[in-house]
Amino acid sequence: MNDCRAAVITAHNQPLEIQRVSVPDLEPGALLVRIAASTLCGTDVHRWHGPLGDGDSLPIITGHEPCGYVEEINGERTDILGNPVKRGDRLVWSYVACGSCYYCSVALQPCICPGRASWGHNRSDRFPYLLGSCAEYMYVPPPCLIIKVPEEVSSASAAASACAYRTVMHGFERLGAIKSNEIVVIQGSGPLGNFATAVARDHGAKRVLVIGAPAARLEVTKRMGADGVLNLEEVIDPKDRRQWVRDHSDGRGADIVIQVANNTAVPEGLTLLRDGGRFVNIGAGGNANISVRSLPQEMTFHTIRSGEPRHWLQAIDFLASRKKTFPFEEMISASYTLEQVNEALQAMASYRVVKAVINF
Numbered sequence: 447m448n449d450c451r452a453a454v455i456t457a458h459n460q461p462l463e464i465q466r467v468s469v470p471d472l473e474p475g476a477l478l479v480r481i482a483a484s485t486l487c488g489t490d491v492h493r494w495h496g497p498l499g500d501g502d503s504l505p506i507i508t509g510h511e512p513c514g515y516v517e518e519i520n521g522e523r524t525d526i527l528g529n530p531v532k533r534g535d536r537l538v539w540s541y542v543a544c545g546s547c548y549y550c551s552v553a554l555q556p557c558i559c560p561g562r563a564s565w566g567h568n569r570s571d572r573f574p575y576l577l578g579s580c581a582e583y584m585y586v587p588p589p590c591l592i593i594k595v596p597e598e599v600s601s602a603s604a605a606a607s608a609c610a611y612r613t614v615m616h617g618f619e620r621l622g623a624i625k626s627n628e629i630v631v632i633q634g635s636g637p638l639g640n641f642a643t644a645v646a647r648d649h650g651a652k653r654v655l656v657i658g659a660p661a662a663r664l665e666v667t668k669r670m671g672a673d674g675v676l677n678l679e680e681v682i683d684p685k686d687r688r689q690w691v692r693d694h695s696d697g698r699g700a701d702i703v704i705q706v707a708n709n710t711a712v713p714e715g716l717t718l719l720r721d722g723g724r725f726v727n728i729g730a731g732g733n734a735n736i737s738v739r740s741l742p743q744e745m746t747f748h749t750i751r752s753g754e755p756r757h758w759l760q761a762i763d764f765l766a767s768r769k770k771t772f773p774f775e776e777m778i779s780a781s782y783t784l785e786q787v788n789e790a791l792q793a794m795a796s797y798r799v800v801k802a803v804i805n806f
Contacts, residue, residue: 484803621726
């Protein structure tokens with residue numbers, strides 16, 4: 447096999463092309479994975495619309511949320527738990543930090559390693575070519591840590607764990623324990639928001655409130671464990687949204703606010719938080735100014751970027767062990783073929799679907 451089909455961005459804001467892309471020779475320790483499912487993320491839409499801050503260089507294979515089956519291995523490999531990896535295993539795999547810079551070796555903060563490798567923005571005409579998940583095959587570099595996917599988890603949900611869900615797990619780890627008396631407000635009802643709703647419910651929050659849109663997404667949010675939802679498209683005045691939160695929190699505001707929309711939601715989110723509360727900022731994109739004088743007193747502000755390998759494992763384990771409690775499959779709301787990738791991106795861009803998946 448010399449090449450395979452892949453969805454390639456050749457120009458921003460133009461339809462992606464289905465091209466034949468070279469299959470590379472495997473370095474020692476590398477894997478070739480036959481993709482079973484690739485879920486799409488808001489970042490994929492943003493990258494399609496125009497280069498992001500990290501400076502994209504075209505052409506690139508879109509997609510960074512893969513799940514697939516081992517096709518080839520160059521040498522012996524084990525997964526994150528020490529179990530042997532063999533052909534036919536279904537898996538997801540982590541990003542790769544350099545391991546030797548200040549952030550990796552001293553600060554122990556590999557998610558902000560300046561040399562960290564990730565997927566979905568790598569040139570498809572340079573080795574190793576297949577570093578985007580909207581392709582029939584994907585190259586797994588030797589340093590990646592591997593997480594096997596159990597039978598209880600669908601390939602689509604496992605793919606979503608490779609970005610959205612593991613970032614949420616990272617956020618909750620940084621947040622720390624949720625007390626049984628604490629009220630959580632979540633800004634956003636997309637895949638991140640709905641998964642965060644399930645995790646907050648599971649972690650013992652007294653009440654989980656979600657502010658988002660459109661109505662179809664909020665119906666899924668309710669089934670993911672939200673005690674109350676507020677539709678942004680119906681309640682358009684931020685003052686009314688703030689009053690809604692206070693009405694549900696004895697007038698104080700939320701103990702915890704988790705922002706999973708984008709950065710433009712942060713100023714409003716801070717007005718929903720009580721003095722001494724905790725704010726978790728996950729949603730990326732957009733920009734906003736914050737008035738320091740209006741910050742809640744003695745609050746804690748966590749910013750979250752991506753995740754470490756254990757967060758991939760935590761997301762997969764949560765999906766498997768809570769399958770009977772939460773309807774995770776409802777968050778994968780539309781399935782497309784590789785040839786329909788442009789339709790899938792348009793559906794994500796217009797919020798017609800919660801999460802789109804390219805199935806192979």
